[in-house]
Amino acid sequence: MSVAAAPDRSSSFSDLTRERPFMRLWFARLCGTAASQMLLVAIGWHMYDLTHSAWDLGLVGLYQFVPALLLALWAGHVVDNHHRGRIVAACFAVQGAVALVLLLSVQGGEGSRALLLGLSLVLGGVRAFQMPAQQALTPLLVSPMMLPRAMAFSSAGMQGAIIGGPALGGMLFVAGMGVVYGAALLFFVLASALVVQLKYSFTITPREPVTAKTLLAGVEFIWKRKPVLGAVSLDLFAVLLGGAVALLPIYAKDILHTGPWGLGLLRGAPAVGALVMSIYLTRHPVERRIGRTLLLAVAMFGVCMIVFGLSRTFAVSLVALAVSGGADMVNVVIRQTLVQLETPDAMRGRVSAVNSIFIGASNQLGEFESGATAALLGPVGSVVAGGIGTVLVAACWFRLFPSLAQRDRLAKAHEA
Template structure:
């Protein structure tokens, strides 16, 4: 829904069938650089997170420490997210992302160096996790607000669909490749991350779009909080984003996957890579289906059903002791989560003017960070108190309850018929 006082950045055309001619997209060189750079950066990030979590559990065998890794990646974002949104609306967005990727390459370099010198420790892993947590909001704000600037409005929906497909393929490839590289050694993972981050940084730095430096204005509380105010005055956005926040916060099992891989399913680091990739496989399949036939009716109801299905799959995964079944359940959960992502991102694009995209993307980043990184801490905390299986099952039950509760609290969202 568009409010009378807000002008959407572009009218969102209906997504075309997947078989539609994609040649017009590839004629935009900056979009091509963006997508290739996105592959490299996501693959590297997935491998790096996989390596840090496995490295930590291998050192300490502590679910509490796994939770702390997630907390350390979340807390810095609380301090940097709003500033990141402001920077994304004031700087060249491609160069901002490139700077973030260089910083992550340096982080991977530190990990490789300390590992080679046998100096890596629990505290060093937590410190570098803090660094990654501080960097990520700047990258995500710049990245999310950059894509709509690279293609004409008529190609925006198709380019978003292509970017989503690229993201899911990368999320599948990253952990799987990381798991294979573990057979060589953890430093093979870190060195591959360094190369991938560096190449992606060059690609983002060379992205070109019609960038007009905005008028200088001081950084004030009003400018920093503008994105929060915008989301807060749009009930549909607030309901959708907060639904994702709490569902993933309680229903996410990512932080405990190393425990499942090592002690419950007994599949080692290679199996851990497959477990981390499984949700992306489901997401890719659902993305493929929705690109051929978009959700056209009952958007709100289907969103809530998808969140409930996600929770049910997490419950079943927590109880599973058979590796193939666990993979299937995580894949279904990833597919259900993709429905939520598509609905939220489409609403954000429809409701946000370009001058605000960076700051609204920052708010979205804050919610995503809270649901992912803080969710990892919550998983580690509850696993320490109630056991790994109890933590995962309880989180899935909470997610189902949240879907039911949001259907009552945000009735405009539950009753939303179409995305536009």
């Protein structure tokens, strides 16, 4: 594994792209994320085509979330005790098998609600292993000095796939649902083939037995490392309070009066902002005052939500959402890099698994929170209140987690 780092930003970025194991994983994740997005779009359309039920669409998401939540701690233990590259490759392969089953069901005219819900459970279980394995694998492929750029570059690829995957899936729908499933299958096969050939240096340690202590080791580690606890919990509350995705259809139809085309642009605006920011951070990583920058980025996210909530102009709303995506990307890159650098390699799988629980819970509960408060306060009141809450949380974290707020650099010697 190369640890060389050039003195200037441009050459340092060039060094990153020359790290062949990292770039192999990057391309694999790009293919896998695009395939996953295509699969999610296709399954949602497939389910609605079969049942015409909004409730069943919600169940697809729920069936993917529940196994990911239930298996997360065990998945983290598995990641820390087995070859991470093979775990990621296996996850891509299983998702490819799901795409194959769906392809065959479409061709045979045997698709059903029960099949889609059952395969959604499989996808949720697979992702419980895939997310911590991917996160814990990246620090093994680059030097600590390159990790902030690697995280930003990875995020840029993921945002591009999140934007492009559904768009490609939508275009392929013209040729039929089976074509979408077939394309997803090919992407998953390619992603699995790229990762299964991945070579990197790793230390084989005695495997720990599965006990309550080993399963909860990631929770204990985060609790004792206040900068890590502050960063992870900050993201939880920011997304929980500040998310407005669930209410975008209401804004598009009843407040901004744009219709479905406007909804599509509103949904894509945060991803565009995140993509632009991740590209910028790849070449210009945050090197000083990272704690303060993290908290200010979350506060900016909250301010953007307030502006979006109060806006009655489509252009202003788009800009607010795009800037919110950029601010959130600063949060994501700093938080993920900080967590990886603060965590010993033997613990990275379990810590990443706990982090994935926070992320998944905040996204799902955030949509529920938005709907519940909208029922009480109306959509505008819900979004504005959430934005104010996010700003207040960021302000409180300055006092509650001074070790995070005063953190200057990402790299720091581990505390006992």
